[in-house]
Each structure stands twice: as structure tokens, then as C-alpha cells.
Amino acid sequence: MMGLRPGSVDPRAERWVGPVFAGVGIAALAVCTIIAATQRHGDPAQWRTTLLLAAASGLWLLVLIPVFPQRTRKPWLAVGFFVVLLAGATVLTARLDPFTAFASIGYPIAFVLFPTRWSIFAAAATAVVPLLAKGIWQPSPPWITAVSIVGPILYVAWFVGAENEQRRRTNEKLAQSNARLETALTENAELHAQLLTRAREAGVLDERQRMAREIHDTVAQGLTGIVTQLQAADRATETADRQRHLDHVHTLAKDSLTEARRAVQALRPEPLADSHLPEALADLASRVSGTSGARVTTDVEGDARPLLPELEVTLYRVAQEALANAEKHAHASRVGITLTYAGDLVMLDIRDDGTGFAPGERGDGTGFGLEAMRQRVQRVAGSLAIESAPGEGTAVHAEFPAIPSPGTA
DSSP states (O other): OOTTBBHHHHOOGGHHHHHHHHHHHHHHHHHHHHHTTTTTOOOOOHHHHHHHHHHHHHHHHTTTHGGGGGGOHHHHHHHHHHHHHHHHHHHHHHHTTHHHHHHHTHHHEEEEHHHHHHHHHHHHHHHHHHOOOOOOOOOHHHHHHHHHHHHHHHHHHHHHHHHHHHHHHHHHHHHHHHHHHHHHHHHHHHHHEEEHHHHHHHHHHHHHHHHHHHHHHIIIHHHHHHHHHHHHHHHHHHHHHHHHHHHHHHHHHHHHHHHHHHHHHOOOOHHHHSSSSSHHHHHHHHHHHHHOOEEEEEESSSSSOOOOOHHHHHHHHHHHHHHHHHHHOOOOOOOEEEEEETTTTEEEEEEEEEOOOOSSSTTTSSSSHHHHHHHHHHTTTTTEEEETTTTSEEEEEEEOOOOOOOTTO
């Protein structure tokens, strides 16, 4: 009735279910009373008693309005209301047959007032008690039996149909959801395959770029130094000078081989393995001074502290590339390296007094060395600036966020 199923009431209908059912019950009671007035009902005193019972039942139906919202918190109120209503309907039905129709109001009220399990018992009591009140051995009119038995059957049939329809809709929604889920899973599998392919491609490209940078910073620079020292040895006139250059060749070859092996294994440069960045830069400056003849100085400003290993490697490689360029291309006689720790930033400056270059020659990103330097800086969220002019030397400035090494304060 009214789209309601046993034990389920739309929350939006909570406010009007009680008044509506009370109104319907009072209307049914009024109709039954009018019909009963047209029938024989004994002496006037008996009729007056019937009217008083009908009026009391109508007033009692109004109690449903405050009881209905509290049916779950105070179930005993719902039970008490229904028992009194059923008793009134039973007495009226026993007095006059037309009130049997009024007793049928107990079916829908039972289904909305009680949970599903208990509503079945309340509906059964509504069907059985009025019939018993008429007398087990006294025949009842056929229409009374029809109202008492067919009514519950029709409601149960409606309820079963509503449940089947609800189940059918639920199954359809579930099938649609499964279809959408299957489609989404297929799309996700395709996207996952694409992501894996792109990840592999990106990994291969990244590894190629890493190896290219490492080979340039280790093997290529080492071979360049070896060639330079061999040429110097050929030009040397003194045996001691020739031996000194050959010793440099031996050292460069050994260091280059070590760095090449570490690059293949993706390890930190050997100078950083056992010392901090400032010491590694000082050692690099000393080695470049010994092989190139240029005067290379290092200076540290601020409080030195351990940084993220990848960040320290980048700073070291930038300094290494800048010194190699100053030696090979700028032919500088003096190079200054300044490492600055400033709060949440770390900066590296390399300045030389070499020949310099005009933008677009080698310093505008066209040489692999400078491009590799930029790639390294970008990988650790840093910035790189190169200033140079013919005959005015070159200045390299790299700036990074000072990310501390894991495990340090």
C-alpha cells in the first residue's frame, strides 16, 4: 500500500506516513459506521455503545501520528498501539459485520509499523482474531471471509511482485556495473601496458643519457688528458720532465679506468666515496693544476654539510666539466672554484681567465659537455647560468636546493 514494503519506509515519508494512515483508518471507520447504521443492530443502547466504540477507535488512530516516528526507539509503544487498535476492531467486528472492513486497516499498519519479521505476526493476528470474535461455530457472511483472507493474500502477492521487480532492477544494475567494470578493467590493462612500454622506453633513454654523461665526464676527459700529457712528453727535452708527464699519463689512465667501472655500476665518483664534497673539489683542483699547469683554487663559504648524494655528484660533475673546458678550450691560467652553503641553497661558481667564447659558439648549449651539464642540473631541480665573452673568460654559476643527506639533521 502506498508503495511501502514490510519493514521499509522511505526516510522522506517519515513525516506523513503516520498522519496518512491515521486519516485512511478514520475514513474507513466512518464508511463502515455509515453502512452499519443502515442495518439492524438491536436496541438503541447497543447502537450507542457501538458508536462510542467507533469514536474511541477513531480517536485512538490519531495516536499513530506521534507513535510512528518512535517505533524503532520505543517498540513497546508500537506494540501497545497495535494491540489496542486490534482489540477495538475485533469488538466492533463482533458487534456488526460491516466493521470487518475497518479491521483490514490493520494489514498496512502492521507492515509499516513493525519490522518485516514481526509484521507477519501482526498481519496474521489481524486476519485471525476478528474471525474468532465472530465465533468459531457461528457461520460468517462470505464477504467477511473474503475480506479477512483475500486481503492478506493480495497484499502478499503485491509484496512478492514488488520484491521480484526490485530484485530484477538490482540484477540489471549489477549487470550494467559488471559490464562497466569489465570495460574499465580492459581499458586499465591497455593503459598499464602503454605505461609499461613508455616506462621501459624512458628508462632506456635515461640510462643512455646517463652513460653518455658518465663516459664524457670520465673516459673522454681522461683520454683527452692522456693525449695532452703524451704530447707534452714528446716535446719535453729533459728526461725528468718527460718522466713527470708519463707519470701523469699513468695516473690519468688508472683514474679513468676506475671511474669508468664506477659509472657502469652507477656508483658515486671515487673522490666522493671516502670524502665530503669540499675535500673532493679541492682534490680535483689539485689534480687539474698538476696536469694543466693552471692555478686552480677552491673556496668554501658558509657551513659545509652533507647533501643528498645525487646532488653532490651533480656539483662535482659540473665542476669537473667546467675545469675540463677551461683547460681544453679556454687555455686558462687561473681558475677559481667557490662552493657556497647559504641556508636552503647551495651554489657553485667556477670562473676562469681564459679566451672565453661568444654565445652560439660552444657556450649556448650546442656542445655535448655543456648540454650534459644542463641535464645533470635539471635532474636535481637546479639552475645553470653561463656567462662568457671573447677574451673575457668564462663564469659558470649553478644553484640547487640544499637537500640534506638522508639520516642527517
